Amino acid sequence: MHVLIQKLKALHEISDEEETALLGALEGPYEVERGEDIAVDGSMPKHSTVMLAGVACRYKLLADGRRQILAFEYPGDITDIYSYVLKRIDHGIGAVTKCSTAHLPHKAITALTEKYPNLAYTLWRDSLVDTAVAQTWLVNAGRRSAMERLAHMICEQFVRLSVVGLAKHGEPSKFYITQTDLADASGLSLVHVNKTLQLLKEKGLIGRNPNLLEILNWEGLRAVAGFDPTYLHLKGTHA
Amino acid sequence: MPDRVTFQPVEVAVAGQTDGRLVFVDGKLVAVLVKLDGSHDDLAGRWYAEAAFNSLERMSEHTFADLPAAVEWIASRHRAKH
Numbered sequence: 153m154h155v156l157i158q159k160l161k162a163l164h165e166i167s168d169e170e171e172t173a174l175l176g177a178l179e180g181p182y183e184v185e186r187g188e189d190i191a192v193d194g195s196m197p198k199h200s201t202v203m204l205a206g207v208a209c210r211y212k213l214l215a216d217g218r219r220q221i222l223a224f225e226y227p228g229d230i231t232d233i234y235s236y237v238l239k240r241i242d243h244g245i246g247a248v249t250k251c252s253t254a255h256l257p258h259k260a261i262t263a264l265t266e267k268y269p270n271l272a273y274t275l276w277r278d279s280l281v282d283t284a285v286a287q288t289w290l291v292n293a294g295r296r297s298a299m300e301r302l303a304h305m306i307c308e309q310f311v312r313l314s315v316v317g318l319a320k321h322g323e324p325s326k327f328y329i330t331q332t333d334l335a336d337a338s339g340l341s342l343v344h345v346n347k348t349l350q351l352l353k354e355k356g357l358i359g360r361n362p363n364l365l366e367i368l369n370w371e372g373l374r375a376v377a378g379f380d381p382t383y384l385h386l387k388g389t390h391a
Numbered sequence: 392m393p394d395r396v397t398f399q400p401v402e403v404a405v406a407g408q409t410d411g412r413l414v415f416v417d418g419k420l421v422a423v424l425v426k427l428d429g430s431h432d433d434l435a436g437r438w439y440a441e442a443a444f445n446s447l448e449r450m451s452e453h454t455f456a457d458l459p460a461a462v463e464w465i466a467s468r469h470r471a472k473h
Contacts, residue, residue: 341451343439350430351406
């Protein structure tokens, strides 16, 4: 199953006809190298971008170059469905690893959502989950300790990758987010991220290989993070 | 330039490294530095602000090769402020 369909079906049922129509509208794939922009802050793209492979992030740069990562984007995610409605992108979307993407032209979104209201509902649901993720990250940054915060980010990454079949309990994931990216996402210094990950490793919660996402004790990590996946609004976790 | 930066050795209760310095400017505590241990790879042996106050709040975004480098950074923050 196409990764976009896997992701959307985790949020809401869509029919075979809707699936075919949606996939038929995709353009690409396009390759984006690590560090390059998928969408430039302030631009007005004529398409929204679908992640096919790799990890991207939404980010904001301050004038002096400090960067805050607002969210990570995984395969199946639509990085900017809101650009269809808002037109102008109000933050950058960048490739954290080498990425493969597809474009969903805004004209196609108009045609698809007019013909298939259920698809419109699904995309709306997807964009509201983006908001829920942003709210959860705000709680993370504002109130969670460094260890809780990083544990929470790792839990979220694992669940979101699981949805599209890219992570499984007991198996290390090949996706790699650098400590610099984690620092910019968590608002912690690079040194603080490194120290905190060391503590999570010493507790036996995550693996020691810095190039892998390896969760050794899911329940333990969840407990440290206070992680509750309800905000991801996946089918099966609640209506 | 009234700033007189002094250090006082201190043990800091953070994982991995305990070798620390209280940093004073004109006798007032402004930061707590720790020397990073081998778990920090390329940064091992450098000084890191475990805590820093007021205008030095962003000191933790940097690491320092030695204590004079930390003094220079504090002085540059002071110059920027005045």
